[in-house]
Amino acid sequence: MRAITVSPGREAPLEVCELADPEPGSGEMLVQGLALGVCGTDREVLAGGHGALPEGQERLVLGHESLGRVRWAPEGSGFTAGDLAVGVVRRPDPVPCGACARGEFDMCRNGRFTERGIKGADGYGAQEWVVEPEYAVRLDPRLERVGVLAEPASVVAKAWEQIERIGGRSWFDPQRVLVTGAGPIGLLAALLGKRRGLDVHVLDRHTDGPKPAVVGDLGAEYHTGDIERVMSDLVPDIVVEATGAARPVFEALAGTSPYGVVCLTGVSPSGRRITVDAGSLNRDIVLENDAVVGSVNANLRHYRQAAEYLAAADAAWLERIITRRVPVERAVDAFDRNADDIKPIVALDPSAE
Template sequence: MRALSLRPDRPGSLAVTDVPDPEPAEGELLVEGLAVGVCGTDREIIAGEYGTAPPGRDRLVLGHESLGRVRSAPDGSGFASGDLVVGVVRRPDPEPCGACAHGQFDMCRNGRYTERGIKELDGYASEAWRVPAEYAVRLDPALSEVGVLLEPTSVVAKAWEQVDLVGGRSWFEPERVLVTGAGPIGMLAAMIGAQRGLDVHVLDVVTDGPKPDLVRRLGATYHHDGVAEAVRDSEPDVVIEATGVSSVIFEAMGATNHYGVVCLTGVSSAGRSLRVDLGALNREIVLENDAVVGSVNANQRHYRAAADALTMADQDWLAGLITRRVPLAEFEKAFQPEPDDIKVVLTL
């Protein structure tokens, strides 16, 4: 069968290759691959910045944002042929840390976890794949066109859970949220904020294209003139930061209401300098009982919450997030950014 694979240690090695058909082990589903989403993590692996092939192999099958349809399932697994499914990305380490041992492998504390399409496990960018039933999530059949958004939605479902846990230190009933960045993570974070009944504000840099319209269709407010302007009339109780841009991060950390919670989901590039008044920022965070927390990855609980959020969402709005669909044979086009891109999907 065909799969999109590469040598993680060799930039420019990405290619469609022939790989053996998957043979499901006991307790595993055999799944027909329908689509994979493309994200910044994939681009960094392609560039040779990180990524690890399975032990004893040179090449890694790419793809961690999956969507597939079950071909066969073991008896008693809870799945059946024809089910629409997504595979969980991360697996706990073989000798689990405390978090992994308690099913919270998204919070692994020793770094020995593995990840499909990223670290030591083949990804989902193939015409078929196998997955243990406990690491598969069933989707509503109505999500057949947009279910590939589940993995990034699981990331923001976890981010919102982290906000709730941190806010739960005391009485916490947030009213306003500022989402910085209108890429897939930011848009999906805004969607969940709207589902929670919050006053949602989204900040990005573009002034036209699909992003402003999609934000307005959520009933949210779109901003493009920077953090200070976005919070001028109403300080947010929550900030979901999805840009990874250092200047935006520091401004957002100092822009919240009292007892504000900032959840960082964007990964910053190293090596960039920024002059900030860290003393003033520290003073504000301490005196206002603010909190800043980082969040990445997700476990099964977050995938299930994400599946519920996608089912509740307007399907036409979700479809608007997928701005390009590229067939596997033309995979190079999927990794060449275009101005109006939000989410690019490879069809398998």
């Protein structure tokens, strides 16, 4: 079978290799890989700035945004051959910490977790892969073209869960949400905002390309102006920050309505500095009972929520998020950034292109 592998530090770290077909171990199921999503985390792993090789290996099978079709599943697993499925990324640490012991492994406290395709475990970027049924989620068969969005949708499902839990500390009746960034996370965050009946606004720097129309057809409003002005005009109750850029992050913290919630989902690069009036920012947050939360990764509950959200969404709209489908033999091309990209994916199965 073909697999997308990475060995950071080499002159050509990314390579499509021929590997032996996997054999499912005890309790595992065998899955035919259909598609693999590519995101910034994969590029960080490729550059050597994130992740870790499996112990004793020189290469890592890349890929955490999976989609596959079950070939074989053990009896009593809840899966049957032909099911559409995605694999969960993170596995709890072996100790385990208190969070992992309770199934909240996305909140691992000691960092000893592994992550498929990222840290210490081979990923889903292969034409066949194995997975424990308890770390897989079945998708609606109608999602065959877009089910690869389940992993980013799980991250967004968790973010909204966190927002609503924090809001629930007192009376919470949000009306307006601003999403900063119209990448896959931002667009899916906007989708879940519309599902909640909110007035949804999306801010992004692109004035052309597919993003404005995708946002507009969702029934949300697209903005390209200065973040400070947009925040001042909207005064949102909720901000989902999906860029990781320093200025949008700090403007979001300072510009919500009283009792506002800001959820940070974008990871900022280090070394970039801006001048911030920290005293004024602290005063606003404290006096208005605002809250700020960071959210990353997802556990099994969030994957199941994501499967429900995607099944209820317009599949044609979801497909517009996927802007490139690259055949597996040219998988390297999917990791190059294109100006109009939202979500590039690798078609692991030729019939899925």
